[in-house]
Amino acid sequence: xxxxxxxxEYLLLIRGTHWNHGMSPAQLQRVMTDFYAWVDxxxxxxxxxxxxxxxEEGKLVSGPRGATxxxxxxxxxxxxxxxxxxxxxxxxxDAVRLAQACPILEYGAQIExxxxxxxxxxxxxxxxxxx
Amino acid sequence: xxxxxxxxxxxxLVSVLVAQLGLPRLQLAEDAVQEAFVRALQTxxxxxxxxxxPAWLTQTxxxxxxxxxxxxxxxxxxxxxxxxxxxxxxxxxxxxxxxxTDGFGDETLRLLFxxxxxxxxxxAQTALALRTLCGFSPAxxxxxxxxxxxxxxxxxxxxxxxxxxLGVPFTIPGPEDLPARLEGVLRTLYLLFNEGYxxxxxxxxxxxxxxxxxxxxxxQLTAHPxxxxxxxxxxxxxxLLNAARLPARxxxxxxxxxxxxxxxxxxxxxxIQRGVEYLGLAMTGVELSEFHLEAGIAACHSTASDxxxxxxxxxxxxxxxxxxxxxxxxxxxxxxxxxxxxxxAEAGLRSLDALALRTTLDGYxxxxxxxxxxxxxxxxxxxxxxxxxxxxSLATLPAERAFLARRIAEIPR
Numbered sequence: 001x002x003x004x005x006x007x008x009e010y011l012l013l014i015r016g017t018h019w020n021h022g023m024s025p026a027q028l029q030r031v032m033t034d035f036y037a038w039v040d041x042x043x044x045x046x047x048x049x050x051x052x053x054x055x056e057e058g059k060l061v062s063g064p065r066g067a068t069x070x071x072x073x074x075x076x077x078x079x080x081x082x083x084x085x086x087x088x089x090x091x092x093x094d095a096v097r098l099a100q101a102c103p104i105l106e107y108g109a110q111i112e113x114x115x116x117x118x119x120x121x122x123x124x125x126x127x128x129x130x131x
Numbered sequence: 132x133x134x135x136x137x138x139x140x141x142x143x144l145v146s147v148l149v150a151q152l153g154l155p156r157l158q159l160a161e162d163a164v165q166e167a168f169v170r171a172l173q174t175x176x177x178x179x180x181x182x183x184x185p186a187w188l189t190q191t192x193x194x195x196x197x198x199x200x201x202x203x204x205x206x207x208x209x210x211x212x213x214x215x216x217x218x219x220x221x222x223x224x225x226x227x228x229x230x231x232t233d234g235f236g237d238e239t240l241r242l243l244f245x246x247x248x249x250x251x252x253x254x255a256q257t258a259l260a261l262r263t264l265c266g267f268s269p270a271x272x273x274x275x276x277x278x279x280x281x282x283x284x285x286x287x288x289x290x291x292x293x294x295x296x297l298g299v300p301f302t303i304p305g306p307e308d309l310p311a312r313l314e315g316v317l318r319t320l321y322l323l324f325n326e327g328y329x330x331x332x333x334x335x336x337x338x339x340x341x342x343x344x345x346x347x348x349x350x351q352l353t354a355h356p357x358x359x360x361x362x363x364x365x366x367x368x369x370x371l372l373n374a375a376r377l378p379a380r381x382x383x384x385x386x387x388x389x390x391x392x393x394x395x396x397x398x399x400x401x402x403i404q405r406g407v408e409y410l411g412l413a414m415t416g417v418e419l420s421e422f423h424l425e426a427g428i429a430a431c432h433s434t435a436s437d438x439x440x441x442x443x444x445x446x447x448x449x450x451x452x453x454x455x456x457x458x459x460x461x462x463x464x465x466x467x468x469x470x471x472x473x474x475x476a477e478a479g480l481r482s483l484d485a486l487a488l489r490t491t492l493d494g495y496x497x498x499x500x501x502x503x504x505x506x507x508x509x510x511x512x513x514x515x516x517x518x519x520x521x522x523x524s525l526a527t528l529p530a531e532r533a534f535l536a537r538r539i540a541e542i543p544r
Contacts, residue, residue, distance in 0.1 A: 025140075
C-alpha cells in the first residue's frame, strides 16, 4: 500500500509540444483566446497557484556522480512536457474536472493530473515503518 | 488581448522583417513570424500576456530570424569561408532595401506586388499572397477558390518550388513592371475582402477587419499614380458599396439577415457616397472589368431605398454581362437569384438546371441555400427541404446552421 498522502495541491502536466504547429495565425489566435480564457477561469475560481512553460530541450543526468549527461529527447513530442499548472483544489476529481475543460485537448495535447504528495515515496515508507 | 492580434500582426511582422532582411528572405521572415506565434501560445497562457504583445512578437520573431541566419551563415562560412555582418542582416547580401519614395506608401501593399510575380500562375500568385501576407490557412484559401485544402497545399508547394527552380527574384518591381502585376494584386485584395464578407472559418459570419484591411489597401493602391486604373477604382467602389452594408448584415445575436430583412438605416451613407464617387472614377476609360459590373450591382443594392424598389432588371443585365465575361458557376448562381426576382422562381431554377458545371457547386453551401429558397418560392416543398438539409450539412458556422434551420421551419407542409 502506498503510504503517501495527497495534499490539496495538484499538478497538471501539459503533454505535447507540437500540437500547435502548422496552424494559421487565425487558428493560433482562436486557440490562444480559448486557452487564455481557461487560465483566466482558474484564476477567477481562486485555484491557480502557479504555472510555467518548459523549454523543449534539456539535459538528462544519470549514473553514479551524474557521470552520464545526455541531450534529453525525453519522450515523443506527443508526450513531452510543455509546461505545468499548479492548482489548489480539494480532490483529484476536482483537478480532473478542471483539466477536462482545457481547450487544447481538442488539438491533441494531453494533460496528466498528479496529486502533490506530503512526502516522496521512500521517505513516506521510512516514516510508515517507524511508526 | 484584442481578438485579432495575430492576424493583424502577421502582415506587419512579415513586412518589418523583410524590410530588415531583404526581400529574398521572405520565406525566412514568414517562418520566423509563424514560429513567434507558436512561442506565444507556448508561453503566454503560463506566464501571462506581456505588457506589449506586438513588441514581444516583434522581438521574438526578430531573434528567431537572426538565429536562423546565424546558422546559415556558419554553414556558408564553412562552405566558402565568407560572411560578414552586413550579409548577416541583409540575408544573402543581395537584399534590397525598399525605396520609401516608390509610391506604395505601405509595406504590405509593396509585398503584394512582390508576390504577384508574372512567372507564377495567377492562382499561385494569389494563393502565395493570401498565405504569406494575409496569414490565411490553406483551408481558408481553399474556401476562397472553391477547391480543397489538399489542392491548395499542393499549389503552394509548387509555387515555392517554381520560385526556387526559376530563381524568381523576390524584388520590388519597377514602375514598368507594375501593370503586369496589378491584376494579381487586385484579385488577391478581392478575395481577402470576400473572405471577410462571408467568413469560411472561425465562429463569426463576418470578419469586418478583413474587409477593412482589403479596403484600406485598395484605397492606398488607387493613390499610386501608375496603379490608379479604372479597374482599381472599380474594385474600391465595389468594396466601399458592400462594406457600407456590413453593419446591417447580421442581427444582434450574430445571425445573418437577408437583404430584404436588413435595417437600411444602419447602412453607412458616407461610404455609399464614396463608393459611388469611385464608381465614377472607374468610368473614365473604355475599360469594363468584372469589378465594374460587380460594383454596378452593389450600387443598385446600396442606393435602393427598400427591397421592392431594387432595380432587379438592371442587376440581371449586369449578371448577364458578367456571365459572358466569366462563365463561372458562382456568377451563374447569383444570376439565377436575380433572374428569379425578375421572371419568377421557376425561371431561376431552370437556369440552374441548365448549368454545365453543377458538380462543382454540389459542395457549395450557397448553391443549396439558393436552390432551397427558389424551390420553396416555387411551392416545391420537398425539393426545398432536400437542399436546405444539404446546405445545413455543409454549414461550418453556428449562425449559418441557425439560419438554415429557420428556412426549413418556414417551408409550408
